[in-house]
Each structure stands twice: as C-alpha cells, then as structure tokens.
Amino acid sequence: MYIDWTAFTPGPALFGGVLLGIAAALYIHFHGRILGISGIVSGLLRLQKNDLFWRICFVLGLLTASFWAGFLFDFHPTQIIQAEWGALILAGLLVGFGAHYGSGCTSGHGICGLSRLSPRSLVATASFMGAGFLTVFVIRHVLS
C-alpha cells in the first residue's frame, strides 16, 4: 500500500480518522477512560503502583504500530521531519509542557473532547489549532 502524502488525501484521512474514532470508542467502553495520549504518557512519570503497567502496554501498542502496519498490510508510511535538532527539542518541550498543563492534546481534547461536546475541549482545540496556524504562518511566511 502506498499513499502520496504530498497530495490532498481525503480518503486515507477519513479512513484513518474512523480508526482513531473506533479506538477511542473501544477505550471508553472497555477501559472507562478517555483515550488521551498526553494523559496516558504523563501518568507514567508519576510512578504509582498499579498505575504503570496498563499505560506501558498502551504505549507499546503505539510504538509497535508501524511494525504491524508493515507486517500485516505491507504499509510503510514515510515521515518527513524538516525541523532541525534545536527546533525539535524546543518543540518537544513546548508540546510536553503545554499538553500536560492544558490537560490534553489532539487526542484527549481534540478527538474525545469534541466527541463528547465538552466546552473545555472545544476551547482547548481552538487554542492549539489557532496557535499552530499562527506559528506556521510566522515561520514560513514572516521569518523566512
């Protein structure tokens, strides 16, 4: 399976989005939790008994997803990462701090929050999307 990522890809986007929705649906019904990556990952840092192993299992699922994509579907998506090392570190710090401080990221606030019509998540999603649009505009059209 091959997808040309430089083109507009509504089909794979919609299909992938439905998979994300199904995963979030299974998560709330099976485990009773919001499928929010930043929440699941930041909980790892607390090192609380009986609260670690399920988080590790979930994260291992994310880490091995590309293996299963290749193994099961012969699907080897490419990642083009243009950010330089310094920018990558700064971005990582901001994403980690911001998502934890703001109680969620694209999965928890974006997918799950909008799905349950939460006003907090709507504000959070509008905030990070707005900041994302503005940041890319400044980097690509003002600074360079």
Next chain:
Amino acid sequence: MRKSVGLVSQYLIGVLFGLGLLVSGMSNPEKILAFLDLGGAWDPSLIFVMGGAVLVGLVAFYLAKKRTQSFFGDALQIPTRRDIDKRLVIGSLLFGLGWGIAGFCPGPALVALGTGHAKPLVFVLAMLVGMAACEWFFSGNKRAPALK
C-alpha cells in the same frame, strides 16, 4: 485472567490508534505542517481525520455516558469539568506553538519513534522532559489536569 486480558486490550487499542495515525497521515509532520500552513499550499486532509474520528466518537460517547462501568469493570471516568480557566488556554496555546514548530503531537511522535529514527526519539525525550517539568512545577497543585 481478566486483568491480563485488559492489558492485551490496552496494547491492541494502542496498535489500532497507531494504525489510525499512520493511515491518516497524522504521524507525518510534513502533512501536519501542510495543514497548518493556511498561507501556503494548504492541504485540508486533516479535517477529514478529525471529521471521521469525531463522527464515530459522537456515537461512542453518547452511549458511554449511559454506562456506569466499563466492559472490564472499571469505573467510567468521563471528565465533568466545564470551567474555562487560564491553565487550559495557556497550556493549549503552548502545545499549539510546539505543534506548529515541528509538526508532531504526542501520539504521532510515539508512533514515529517506533520506526527507529533519531528525530522522533529526540522529540519524545524533550516531550517527556516538558511533561516532567510541568508535573514538578505544579506538584501539590490540587487542581490536577482533568484528563488523566
């Protein structure tokens, strides 16, 4: 028995979520930045990712709100807070700033890390440091983030 089935379920849902991120293009920073670049050759693909996910999610959470227990017997933890505070907005703005710089958010970065490349690794390590800094900075803060 039930506990180990629960852990396998955690793993499998993690894989499914990761596959969704890979197929949708979310795990490719270039795709994210093309979506965030309104002033350039804008690629609206990610609207379809969000649309597909929320369409399924609307039904799922409507049904979930009627439950009191999960399938595995855990309490249903659906956040109930409705207040909009500074912390929510400032945190989300900082997150969006970082998202716009590198094109990575937490899930896609972990999925990309699974491909074994160095750049996602550096991003994820920095992300963990950022989360730990927030945790350390606000330890003892009783108003813990709602989406645990």
